[in-house]
Amino acid sequence: MIRKRILLASLLKPVSDTRLYEKIGQSLAKLPQVEVHVAGYNAPLPSYAQSDKITFHPVFDFKRISFGRLGAQLKYWRLLKKVKPALLVVGTHELLPLGWLYCRLHSCQLVYDVQENYFLNLLTQKVYPGVLGKILGHAVRSLEHAIAPSISHFFLAEEAYRLELPFIGHRYTVLQNKYLPPTQETSVPRSLPVILQEEKPLRLLYSGTISRLYGVMEAITFTQNLRQWVPSAELTIIGYAADAAFLEEVKARVAPLCFVTLLGGNTLVPHNEILAQEKLHHIGLLPYRPHPSTFTCVPTKLFEYIGNGLVVIMESNPLWQKILQDHEAGVVLPFARAITPKKIEALLEKPYYQNGIPEQVFWMEEESTLQGVVIKLLSL
Structure with missing residues (x-):
């Protein structure tokens, strides 16, 4: 043929x-x-x-x-x-x-x-x-x-x-x-529903393009503030930064922070390595700054985070927020505002994915x- x-x-x-x-x-x-x-x-x-x-x-x-x-x-x-x-x-x-x-x-x-x-x-x-x-x-x-x-x-x-x-x-x-799971998938599925207060250390993830627009600096600040109430909180940043000057800013910012790990930066990171990190973390961060070029787009990593059972914390966006609410997959917390103890308590105690991982994200x-x-x- x-x-x-x-x-x-x-x-x-x-x-x-x-x-x-x-x-x-x-x-x-x-x-x-x-x-x-x-x-x-x-x-x-x-x-x-x-x-x-x-x-x-x-x-x-x-x-x-x-x-x-x-x-x-x-x-x-x-x-x-x-x-x-x-x-x-x-x-x-x-x-x-x-x-x-x-x-x-x-x-x-x-x-x-x-x-x-x-x-x-x-x-x-x-x-x-x-x-x-x-x-x-x-x-x-x-x-x-x-x-x-x-x-x-x-x-x-x-x-x-x-x-x-x-x-x-x-x-x-x-x-x-x-989300397309790797063909060589061997990991044990995440225990559901997800309750964050049971996770120690609490691992947060920022993945994908490392840029000012996508809010990597806000992710760092958020983790710093979260550690006031959750001292075990850790942040992993994994991805590629096309702007070499901005990458140096990020490196200088995280250098004194022992709870932040930077993977990649000046080199492309294979996608399977990013997916592997998603399975090791509990919270996926989407601190995108409001911008007309991204406001109506659904980030690939939103589908991936939900597919891997991460609790998503994101900026306000009606399109993304509906996806979170439909699947009990996370919360909206404006990254520019201070985190209150009440919000932290609600974040940690709320059960997520009570109906399982939704097929719609695959x-x-x-x-x-x-x-x-x-x-x-x-x-x-």
Whole structure:
């Protein structure tokens, strides 16, 4: 049987990316009629990588702001000519133009996996100085608008993108970044319901991108304040910081604090190591600062924290708060305000997950939906 090839490509995400490889790639590899290839930034493959079912192409390797980023386009084109996909799933807007050209010249369908609202991010996050961010934001939106009519389908990582992206029409499927447990899962399930006052030491976790916007400094301050009533409280920070200067601020802040452990920082941390830490901790922190680029998005780690039975403490957000309330998974505690003894007592004594870990936070349903869409696109 001749299998149709699918290429999943991202310019900036590692070839072992949580979404493109672990979720979309592994889900599609279960279809016997296809052959899956994943292209991304050069990074070590995890020991559990399914290299027998998926072909990896770690072809991109450059500094974030450099001419190497332009050279990556040539590598991308060569890869397209080599793999000859029947379906191309692009996870970065920069790969859209050559992806569009390849699909015009060959029998290949183009799918845009929208992982972020790049337009909104560039306009509001101030990653680039002055008006440069606004110029880049409008350039990206113009590019997306121009190529959209030629895109066969859109995968949306967030429900909110249905309204935020005016160019997608009705050719979309929402595939939220829900929790996919590791295939080598061996740990004993967490005892339920969860009652925090029984845990000593009480371990708090901040995972993922280490940045000012996502509130890592607030996580440190919160843990310091919590230790006034819970002296055994400990904080682990695990993830990657793209801003080297800010990372030095974080290191200086935690250096004298014996109860804070920093893992990663200047290096990418394999996702399975982050998941392993989630199983060792009791509280997952979401101290995101209110910001238009994140307010309507559900963080991947919210699904992961709930899937692993952590008690979530987060900033006020109606969308996230509903998820917590529906599953008795945590509390809202504004990180900028002082913690009162009454709130601490309620936090520690309340039973969480009385109805168990909810199935709604897991990737299984998304997998079935994804496979159905691809089967239809490729006429399998």
